[in-house]
Amino acid sequence: MTLDKLTINHFPRLDYAASEALNTLWTNLSFSGSNMKTFAITSCRPDEGKTFVVMNLARTIAGTGKKVLLIDADLRKSVIAGRYRVSSMSGEMWGLVHYLTGHCTIEQMLYDTNIPNLSLILAGHEVINSFALLDTPNFPGLLQQLAENYDVVLIDTPPVGTIIDAALIARHCDGTALVVKYNTVSRKELAEAKAQLEKVGSRVLGAVLNDVEPNAYGMKKYYKNYYKYSQPTDRINLPYMTKRRNRKKK
Ligand SMILES: Nc1ncnc2c1ncn2[C@@H]1O[C@H](COP(=O)(O)OP(=O)(O)O)[C@@H](O)[C@H]1O
Ligand SMILES: [Mg+2]
Numbered sequence: 001m002t003l004d005k006l007t008i009n010h011f012p013r014l015d016y017a018a019s020e021a022l023n024t025l026w027t028n029l030s031f032s033g034s035n036m037k038t039f040a041i042t043s044c045r046p047d048e049g050k051t052f053v054v055m056n057l058a059r060t061i062a063g064t065g066k067k068v069l070l071i072d073a074d075l076r077k078s079v080i081a082g083r084y085r086v087s088s089m090s091g092e093m094w095g096l097v098h099y100l101t102g103h104c105t106i107e108q109m110l111y112d113t114n115i116p117n118l119s120l121i122l123a124g125h126e127v128i129n130s131f132a133l134l135d136t137p138n139f140p141g142l143l144q145q146l147a148e149n150y151d152v153v154l155i156d157t158p159p160v161g162t163i164i165d166a167a168l169i170a171r172h173c174d175g176t177a178l179v180v181k182y183n184t185v186s187r188k189e190l191a192e193a194k195a196q197l198e199k200v201g202s203r204v205l206g207a208v209l210n211d212v213e214p215n216a217y218g219m220k221k222y223y224k225n226y227y228k229y230s231q232p233t234d235r236i237n238l239p240y241m242t243k244r245r246n247r248k249k250k
Helices: 016-030 050-063 096-100 130-134 138-147 165-170 187-199 219-229
Strands: 005-008 038-043 068-072 086-088 111-113 118-121 152-156 175-181 204-212 236-239
Touching (some): 016 175, 016 204, 038 050, 038 165, 038 187, 050 068, 050 118, 050 204, 096 130, 096 138, 130 165, 138 152, 175 187, 187 204
Parallel strands (some): 005 111, 068 118, 068 152, 175 204, 204 236
């Protein structure tokens, strides 16, 4: 089957430390179990770096020669097509919402990209009733069908703390990784997110501590309890690529 092609026009390269962190994340995910294929990436809050992590992780895995599919399932606030300046050769861009509402076929919403081994399903257009679209028997069936044709399927989701979508998606994935923006969420919030995911049957594999200053004061203390249930090998510290602001020491 030949798929239409999307071009990802704006996808900044990572620096060395961030690339290494992404390699480690992929290694950890790939060692989480032999038949693990579909991974949801979520977080407690917006802006913790889910989309950044999932996009870069997809590129990292594709670079190893594995066939990767990235699905933008942040149906209410999708940013991938806009931020990464995705364009299509045909001018048409179908997405998950179009498919779930019966407006296109799987083949139409599924695109190859200018990055070898990376396929993409965009969100389509924004909707407010994403819950109703995701909570149907269509969705798990779709994931299963897609997974058959890929080595790895990564799903970008909304935050767990805001709407139920992430849990709805995560329960149909083999595993879930939580992106945690350094010094932003509390232990309680993290524990609640993890509990919410586990309540719906999702396997929480670990956390990606994002936007970290390597020797940040208080880091250990702040997340100590979280580390207790997140195996050290399941955690990577992803530094911010470029310093974008001066931080206040806590
Ligand atoms: N480690 C990082 N290095 C550089 N930029 C980052 C990093 N993490 C997040 N960002 C940037 O921060 C902003 C918010 O991240 P985003 O991935 O959109 O968060 P979320 O998907 O959790 O809402 C985006 O502009 C993103 O590119
Ligand atoms: Mg996002």
